[in-house]
Amino acid sequence: MKRREILIWSICSILSVGAAVGIHLSAATVNATYPTRNIQGVIMWGAGGATDTMSRAITPYVEPLLNQEVILTNRSGGAGAISTKYVHHRKPDGYTLLYGAENPQLHGVLGLSDVDYREFYAVNVLARGISVIVAHPDTPWRSLKELMEDVKNRPGEIKMGSTGPGGLPYVIGAMLGTQGEFDIIPVPFDGDGPAITALLGGHVDFLPSGYTATSEHIRAGRLRALAVVNDQEIELLPGIPPLTQDYPAFKKFLPWGPFYGVFIDKDAPDSVKTKLTEAFHQGASDPAFEKFVTDFGAIQMNVSGEEANVFLKKWQSVTTWLLHDAGATKTSPEAFGIERP
Amino acid sequence: MSQALEYFSIGWMDPQLFFLTAIGTFAGIYIGAIPGLSVTMAVSILISFTFSWDVNEALALMAGVFMGGVYGGSRTAILLNIPGAPSALVTALDGYPLALKGDAGRAIGLSTVMSFIGGLVGILILMIAAPIISNFTLAFAPRDYFLLAALGLFLVGSLSAESLSKGMFCGALGVLLGMVGLDPLTAEERFTFDTLELTSGIPYIAAMIGFFGFAEILVQLHHLDVKPVRQNLDKILPSLSLVKKYLPLSLRTSSIGVIVGALPGTGGDIASLLAYDHAKRSVKSPTAKFGEGAEEGLIAAETANNAAVGGAYIPMLTLGMPGDAVTAVIIGALFIHGIQPGPLMLTETPHLFWFTVGNLTLANLFVLIFGLTGISIFSRIVQCPKGILLPLIFVLCVVGTYAIQNSLIDVYWMLGCGFLGYFLKRYGFQVAPIILGIILGPLMDVSFRRAALSVQNDISQLLWEFVSNPVSLVLTSAIFVLLITSVIKSRQQKAAERAD
Amino acid sequence: METRTQTDHREASARTRKPGEHLFVALLLLVSILAFFLSYGISGFASISAPGTLPLLASSVLVASALTINREVWSLPSPPPDQSFAHMLTPTVLINFFALGLIYIAILTLLGFIPATFTYLFVATLYLHRQGWLLAFFVSLNSLAIIYIVFRLIFKVILPEGLLES
Known part of the structure; x- marks a missing residue:
């Protein structure tokens, strides 16, 4: 009995070990230069979010160019701080990519972590999202101006869908607040999805939100767009006035919006940086990906290196100071050497 | 109508789609069964995998994985007392005692048939009433989510077998564990002790694997030399009359599943908890005491979590809004495939709705087929010598926990929870209320605060809203009825004890 | 339960x-x-x-x-x-198993997934099952291969890498 048992187990073992080795070998290709093995891609937000979708959309275009698989994992938490720190602490050999959004740029002033994109090399800032201010169709407002005036007339009565400090609606709310008295009831949600659902149900009155998640509702007439957060009208959204139309003072904050990019530790070797930059640039230039970005309601950027840094720096300066002036920061941007815009 | 039928049958007629749905369902069952491999994760991987495919093919595969995965969680729950997914948590409560009695085969057979029925009800309601249900779910304000979560917490009473105070202790402990990390509304740190690792909180799957899986291993070490119960494999398939007998219950629990599944932010886990509570209150004479192998408990859990799948598709297909984490990923996949998810999808890509309905029906059928084959092999797992099984399960617990987000910290959490869970179990505490607290706590927290903020922290206004809005009124009265019946019941019990 | x-x-x-x-x-x-x-x-x-x-x-x-x-x-x-407390709650086998588990997780980060898991499975099976090292060897090899195939190769889970590996 015992001998038979051992025999069965050993046959199983040989088969399964054989299979494991077989699959493994077939997956690996012989390659002399970087990358010689699978690359790990760490996505800083959870499955199904905008950052996740963007990351999973670009990766298949890049994999054949790198001749390696990029294994994507979601590692959310601490508003992206966990992923950012994790990638920063890995060996800077280019085998760990950070798929991130704008959040790390605010981590310092919000007291979450002191690692931001200054510690990284921007392989590619893929796109920036467009934001819109939307209202429930039952509300009387036809424009941002009407909304803002109503807020002045009925202070503390109008509900705005928001997020925690640093989130998109929160920052746009802070922007609106720079135009004098702005006494609304902010109701925080933990993402675009839940906030839009609440807006559709009339549980909040208006919401600054990413265009992606609202566009179809606007088109179907279930939501009314009051303004687009940009300094000029956007092709995708004909007829929706830019934020600056009634309030030119917003100009200094714009363009502003969430962005999505791929980063590696800044200490990675130059050859790795070049290889990745080229691959991602080519991948992001694929017409099919460009179409995806547009469908997704974002504006393609496809910039890297120094060009990306200029953008990242301006974004950080505008947003941190905006938050600081709204009293939402724990530490002044000054402490991190961030200049006032 | 004929148009609908034509779209419905796309997935059935095309051999490739048919095959993909089958593969998806089959793989889904195993993904669901292995703790740590979640359906959300699998569907995310499928995005890259199906990237260059036709959208129908990708959706067929995903629907299969979703349907199979939700069902698959019951396997390990019944056989090893380790729920493969949070939605199978409740399945373990009565499924595992059945396996210990040597009825694992029958439990799996019953849960398969009931999952099929639940899935079918979910799909039917999706098919007939999707727009109505989705408008209904929009009427749920933050305060209603709070009331729903509060209703769910009443389950602590149902789940604490021995003493209510122990159950309440575990429930409250779970709520607190669920609070660890950054507050999602203000980014304030709670119980993080200033460490970055704790800001993401304790993943509840890690806690679940610890409190159920690892703690169970430790308990089992006491019975190393106890010969495993011989599994009775004669009557695996439940008889038609049995199914008929349970039909009213399964229809009720399925309906709970669909509604809760359709609510954004709540899924199969909460659905099965509420359904279990309902079964426990409505069934007067279960086959065994609830928690000790009642078939009714198993049925409630399995119908509700599979019905929640159809429910989760409702807001996705009618509004383009996710009903749960899995549909959120599927929405991402639609974008990548060039379809704009939204309220216009029903009119602009009309085939999508009926195609999905057809696919889900097919996947549900495969659940029945794959679920009923190979049960005897699975049941034998319980008969495997413990000395071999326990180390293997331990490795699975570790790898499964690590797989959630590649973090060793989570593994330590799992160990800690398991260690605590072992002592709690040995001293007669139930660990299920802890998981209940971890699942419901955060929902209760954010929705209560959202509701409070909406009325600017005016408590009297909030209380007024609890009774002035139809949805809230229904939920508030449900809570009151439960509260009153519980009090009366415990009075009666005390009186009966005194009479003894 | x-x-x-x-x-x-x-x-x-x-x-x-x-x-x-x-x-x-x-x-x-x-x-x-x-x-x-x-x-x-x-x-x-x-x-x-x-x-x-x-x-x-x-x-x-x-x-x-x-x-x-x-x-x-x-x-x-x-x-x-x-x-006694020891008899009801902490029998030797339980303490040993727990210690083995902790050692496993410690060597997981040191040696990497494959060697650590194999060693752990082998020792733990040998200790708990006591049916000879040959059976323990094959059972561990088999389990490891299946876990590796399912998690690493099919579902692309990144498994712990050892300090010595990378």
Whole structure:
């Protein structure tokens, strides 16, 4: 009995070990230069979010160019701080990519972590999202101006869908607040999805939100767009006035919006940086990906290196100071050497 | 109508789609069964995998994985007392005692048939009433989510077998564990002790694997030399009359599943908890005491979590809004495939709705087929010598926990929870209320605060809203009825004890 | 969870305290009180929508129920002398298994997934099953291969890498 048992187990073992080795070998290709093995891609937000979708959309275009698989994992938490720190602490050999959004740029002033994109090399800032201010169709407002005036007339009565400090609606709310008295009831949600659902149900009155998640509702007439957060009208959204139309003072904050990019530790070797930059640039230039970005309601950027840094720096300066002036920061941007815009 | 039928049958007629749905369902069952491999994760991987495919093919595969995965969680729950997914948590409560009695085969057979029925009800309601249900779910304000979560917490009473105070202790402990990390509304740190690792909180799957899986291993070490119960494999398939007998219950629990599944932010886990509570209150004479192998408990859990799948598709297909984490990923996949998810999808890509309905029906059928084959092999797992099984399960617990987000910290959490869970179990505490607290706590927290903020922290206004809005009124009265019946019941019990 | 042991417990708890039970529940009370103060520390009694409100509520329930449990347990007669803490809660096999588990996780980060898991499975199976090293060897090899195929190759889970590996 015992001998038979051992025999069965050993046959199983040989088969399964054989299979494991077989699959493994077939997956690996012989390659002399970087990358010689699978690359790990760490996505800083959870499955199904905008950052996740963007990351999973670009990766298949890049994999054949790198001749390696990029294994994507979601590692959310601490508003992206966990992923950012994790990638920063890995060996800077280019085998760990950070798929991130704008959040790390605010981590310092919000007291979450002191690692931001200054510690990284921007392989590619893929796109920036467009934001819109939307209202429930039952509300009387036809424009941002009407909304803002109503807020002045009925202070503390109008509900705005928001997020925690640093989130998109929160920052746009802070922007609106720079135009004098702005006494609304902010109701925080933990993402675009839940906030839009609440807006559709009339549980909040208006919401600054990413265009992606609202566009179809606007088109179907279930939501009314009051303004687009940009300094000029956007092709995708004909007829929706830019934020600056009634309030030119917003100009200094714009363009502003969430962005999505791929980063590696800044200490990675130059050859790795070049290889990745080229691959991602080519991948992001694929017409099919460009179409995806547009469908997704974002504006393609496809910039890297120094060009990306200029953008990242301006974004950080505008947003941190905006938050600081709204009293939402724990530490002044000054402490991190961030200049006032 | 004929148009609908034509779209419905796309997935059935095309051999490739048919095959993909089958593969998806089959793989889904195993993904669901292995703790740590979640359906959300699998569907995310499928995005890259199906990237260059036709959208129908990708959706067929995903629907299969979703349907199979939700069902698959019951396997390990019944056989090893380790729920493969949070939605199978409740399945373990009565499924595992059945396996210990040597009825694992029958439990799996019953849960398969009931999952099929639940899935079918979910799909039917999706098919007939999707727009109505989705408008209904929009009427749920933050305060209603709070009331729903509060209703769910009443389950602590149902789940604490021995003493209510122990159950309440575990429930409250779970709520607190669920609070660890950054507050999602203000980014304030709670119980993080200033460490970055704790800001993401304790993943509840890690806690679940610890409190159920690892703690169970430790308990089992006491019975190393106890010969495993011989599994009775004669009557695996439940008889038609049995199914008929349970039909009213399964229809009720399925309906709970669909509604809760359709609510954004709540899924199969909460659905099965509420359904279990309902079964426990409505069934007067279960086959065994609830928690000790009642078939009714198993049925409630399995119908509700599979019905929640159809429910989760409702807001996705009618509004383009996710009903749960899995549909959120599927929405991402639609974008990548060039379809704009939204309220216009029903009119602009009309085939999508009926195609999905057809696919889900097919996947549900495969659940029945794959679920009923190979049960005897699975049941034998319980008969495997413990000395071999326990180390293997331990490795699975570790790898499964690590797989959630590649973090060793989570593994330590799992160990800690398991260690605590072992002592709690040995001293007669139930660990299920802890998981209940971890699942419901955060929902209760954010929705209560959202509701409070909406009325600017005016408590009297909030209380007024609890009774002035139809949805809230229904939920508030449900809570009151439960509260009153519980009090009366415990009075009666005390009186009966005194009479003894 | 397990019906058999549960009924054992119930019979026992109806009459006497389990060994170490009073200390355990006292510890739970202590932790509950600590949790209450930590909850208070989050935002005090600022407002009903503050981040600390539900933690305060939950930890109050925790303290209250821990008090009740303590009252119940301490009023029970002490356990019979034939039941010892070590026998009921920490038999040698349990301590050894737990220690093995901890060692496994420690070497996981040192050696990497494959060698660590194989070593662990081999030693643990040998220790618990006691049917000879040959069987243990093949069982461990087999289990490892299956886990590796399912997690790493099919579902693309990144498994722990050892310090020596990379």
